[in-house]
Amino acid sequence: MVLNIKRASSLDGATINVQDVLKPFDHQVGGHTPFTSLPNGHLLKPCEEREILFYQKMPKILKSIAPLCCSTIQGSSVSTLDDSCSNCRHHQLENVVIPESIEGSPILNKRKLSKNFIVLSDLTYRMKSPRILDLKLGTRQHGDQATVSKIACMTAKCQATTSATLGIRLCGMKIPFLEQNSQNFAPNFAPNSAAPNFAPKSEISINKYMGRSMDKTDLFLAVKQFFDVPEAVLEEVERRLLGIRDVLCGADGVRLFGASLLIVIESNFSDSQLPIDNLVRIKVVDFANATFGGLQGDSFYDGRDDGSILGLETLLEIVKGKN
Template structure:
């Protein structure tokens, strides 16, 4: 595995702008009434024939994402991305697993988008950073397998190699993108190529960089909140069967101006699926659970626990996050110093440690 300090990043100021494409946004026949009512749109039928108001062009801005490779557009407080079957996962989770829906971005449905005279189907999601003035963002690619069940052989080979040569196979997780704000007030962006070069220790210390925007106090509170959310997500996913979350990510976000409002969402489901028992049985997959994903979320939780222990001298155990939070709040004056310590990734065993996603 590569060194933990290799850098593949760009630096911008929060005021930087992005390229704007002029497009028509056209509404599909199933409806996104709320979205259409707040946008400048052309309503069309299933044959893309205009049947509604003929209005001016809608401005879409290419979204400055930190991970992945598909093009994402931003309009107002929404992001718009090509469907790639991802909408099926959102609809299935919302319909059948409502407890998990709270950890998804708000899904508004699908639209047709005409760009460069070509009409395609897109999904519309909330922009999770829309209300944030200075967002810190980390995109974490989850699981030990990143290719889908219908991926071509060359893609399978390529993805297996990427997992083997990164922390995906060893930890079940790798850094896919990171956005922080440095001491000069500029955004620093680290992409998926940077993340692939990190070893376990480098991965851990980039989580420290993500959390460490101000004092040790803010770092510790965010750590506890992240662990609490991740444990909830882990418990929900471990209770489910007949699914795979291949290629999906966990996105963690907070605002530099409001450290304690930590947002955690599951995203990028183009290769993922939830099936019925019968449908799953036709796939020739042995395990009903995605053990590679579970391995990753365990290691992610442990990583934040390690950071918390190193920065506080206290241990997260037996669901004591709330007690620890109260302790830190009571003694917050003891934690107002800055903290920037290099950590080593520890060795620990997990019940799914020897398993990967089939």
């Protein structure tokens, strides 16, 4: 069958067959709507209008800790943002047609296609074997516009998990198996019954449901296992986390409700051609419920986001091994 393309939203240049381009993103962890890989290190993320607005109006101070947002797609309207990546700025992004309907696609069938998308930089770009950790950040996850029942549900989830006390909750984790790193993969993480027993010599994968069932000890064990990397890489991690914490400390009035800290590290240390500062990529993602400056009728907040900063402090504590 042929793709039924009704929406011809082009990003630039000539058209490519959507089936050659839109492949499900292999490295997704956490509980997000499915992303799609685009050429030249980009991801297509279905989103609500509000997240587009957040990226468009994002306070300058947050830009260094968020992924680059190169384009926004609202219905048939595609806009390229001023601070898009160098690939986009130099018009090297191959054209992508985003179909309105995905009827007949062997790759995309059963996936509902959103009306709105953002095109973000892919943190795993050019990594051979990325290990990925998605930590929900902060002690509160609901946005100001949440319904009463949603507030109750999300507050209960925070209270029942490590979110409320530690400011982070494991939302997804993947560590690829690599023969040369097999010493790192002893099954030393054995949390309560909801989590699997990891066999050595296999990929490690933890989903958001396992993350919700973790107590502090489980969380620390899992995250320590994630950070079982060479010392120089760990130093880079610490440097990045300190940088993000400093940004958050200076981000007056910003509240990162529902956002995640996404940490990507190249596991294939010996083969990687990447310089050490590019083996570690850490960004804050998922701004659907985050707010600043009364965005879309939200409350105005003063001072720093203590919940998110608590999460960074917890993570720094784990990385520094002070427990």
